[in-house]
Amino acid sequence: MNLAVVGTGYVGLVSAACFAELGHTVIGVDIDEEKVKKLKNGECIIYELGLEELLKRNIDAGRLSFTTDLKEALPKSDVVFSAVATPPNEDFSADLKAVFIVAKTVAENADKNLVFVNKSTVPVGTGKKCEDQIAQVLKERGMDIQIPVISNPEFLREGSAVRDTLQPDRIVVGINNSTWAKEMIDELYQPLTRVGKPLLHMNRESAEIVKYASNAFLANKISFINMLSELCEKTGANVRSIATGMGLDERIGPRFLHAGVGYGGSCFPKDVKALIALSKEIGIPLPLVNATHEINNHQRTRFFKKILDSLPEKATVALWGLSFKPRTDDMRESPSSDAIELFEKNGHKVKAFDPVAAENAKKLHANVEYSDSALDAVNNADVVVLLTEWDVFRGIDFTEVKNAMKGNILFDGRNVYEPEEVKDAGLKYVGIGI
Numbered sequence: 001m002n003l004a005v006v007g008t009g010y011v012g013l014v015s016a017a018c019f020a021e022l023g024h025t026v027i028g029v030d031i032d033e034e035k036v037k038k039l040k041n042g043e044c045i046i047y048e049l050g051l052e053e054l055l056k057r058n059i060d061a062g063r064l065s066f067t068t069d070l071k072e073a074l075p076k077s078d079v080v081f082s083a084v085a086t087p088p089n090e091d092f093s094a095d096l097k098a099v100f101i102v103a104k105t106v107a108e109n110a111d112k113n114l115v116f117v118n119k120s121t122v123p124v125g126t127g128k129k130c131e132d133q134i135a136q137v138l139k140e141r142g143m144d145i146q147i148p149v150i151s152n153p154e155f156l157r158e159g160s161a162v163r164d165t166l167q168p169d170r171i172v173v174g175i176n177n178s179t180w181a182k183e184m185i186d187e188l189y190q191p192l193t194r195v196g197k198p199l200l201h202m203n204r205e206s207a208e209i210v211k212y213a214s215n216a217f218l219a220n221k222i223s224f225i226n227m228l229s230e231l232c233e234k235t236g237a238n239v240r241s242i243a244t245g246m247g248l249d250e251r252i253g254p255r256f257l258h259a260g261v262g263y264g265g266s267c268f269p270k271d272v273k274a275l276i277a278l279s280k281e282i283g284i285p286l287p288l289v290n291a292t293h294e295i296n297n298h299q300r301t302r303f304f305k306k307i308l309d310s311l312p313e314k315a316t317v318a319l320w321g322l323s324f325k326p327r328t329d330d331m332r333e334s335p336s337s338d339a340i341e342l343f344e345k346n347g348h349k350v351k352a353f354d355p356v357a358a359e360n361a362k363k364l365h366a367n368v369e370y371s372d373s374a375l376d377a378v379n380n381a382d383v384v385v386l387l388t389e390w391d392v393f394r395g396i397d398f399t400e401v402k403n404a405m406k407g408n409i410l411f412d413g414r415n416v417y418e419p420e421e422v423k424d425a426g427l428k429y430v431g432i433g434i
């Protein structure tokens, strides 16, 4: 099948490469000329396990190409995916400008039936708005063609995006009233359904909500354990024991019950905010979603305040980890960004090490001193703060850390270290909920 994937970011690029790997012919489209230039040369523009070889193999096989011009891709495409970003506006609502631009461009230039698939995370009702917009433009052009709009939300996780796309837990497809579009999508995903991956059909509104519901539920689980972490600190309990005690209950499960500095990234904060905005817009209360957001902010603020309170004047803070989670270079809504801004605003110096995300961090935080190793970052530091649990930070020799530092406190924002082990090296340990 011939596809266009518009937006070659974390979702679009992985989707394009994986669809090509599954045998489809794919054109990746992006307005960013620099990105497209690099992609045409087979250069991988994001850090994602296994993506580079997938790109190279499929470009070489002639199944994957890139362009900046959607108009050029349309005559060669049966299905157009929109995978553009939907970042939060100031009022928390999702910014849908890019989605509507793509829908309009398709409507203004298509001259045959095709299926428009929304892969971006969009609030319920957006598919209908796109379909209405497309119908209006086609009417104005006097074009008697059909462009049904389908919701096919993406569930991949950065860090394991290729595996998640090729081996998804489920594929959700929301279609209202188009049998031929349903047949096209079934055929498109046949390489995955053939090996038993579940494809769920539902109406478009349900598909749009499933994505937000999934992310808000996971974010809520994180906020729940983070809420308890403060109770543990006050009462002498240990949140790790609480999480283990809860997580062994099969009805609860251990995942997303790890207390820490709070969730970040381009999805959980944005999708929780968009649900809050939607709740206000349509007047349906979603109090758990509001609480999830508030707890996350509170958790970050109270952890950073502990660090700030421990610092002497003009201190040096060593940060371990910059990306919002391990195995990605994505800095969007990363706790490290908030930390850097706060420490610099208070007159402190930040030294940081991240195995992958430093290049992206440099574009945001020019005054940080970027180190080549975890040990280099702690040299002469007053405190060290673990913010991203990259594997490289797990095998740290705390005695070497203590000897290199000026101060003696390790703040463990991800609760990965054994307090005793850190203390044995002569460092003070501050975790979360411990």
Ligand SMILES: NC(=O)c1ccc[n+]([C@@H]2O[C@H](COP(=O)([O-])OP(=O)(O)OC[C@H]3O[C@@H](n4cnc5c(N)ncnc54)[C@H](O)[C@@H]3O)[C@@H](O)[C@H]2O)c1
Residues within 6 Å of the ligand: 006, 007, 008, 009, 010, 011, 012, 029, 030, 031, 032, 035, 083, 084, 085, 086, 098, 101, 102, 119, 120, 121, 122, 154, 155, 156, 157, 158, 266, 267
């Ligand atoms: N990143 C994730 O882990 C993830 C997971 C699931 C769902 N999503 C959702 O997928 C969507 C995309 O997220 P992302 O992280 O890939 O975003 P991204 O910012 O990494 O990529 C978006 C890309 O779209 C391009 N673009 C913007 N406007 C365009 C236009 N008019 N025409 C062509 N290209 C255009 C940008 O240049 C950029 O390369 C969002 O709605 C997000 O919520 C993201």
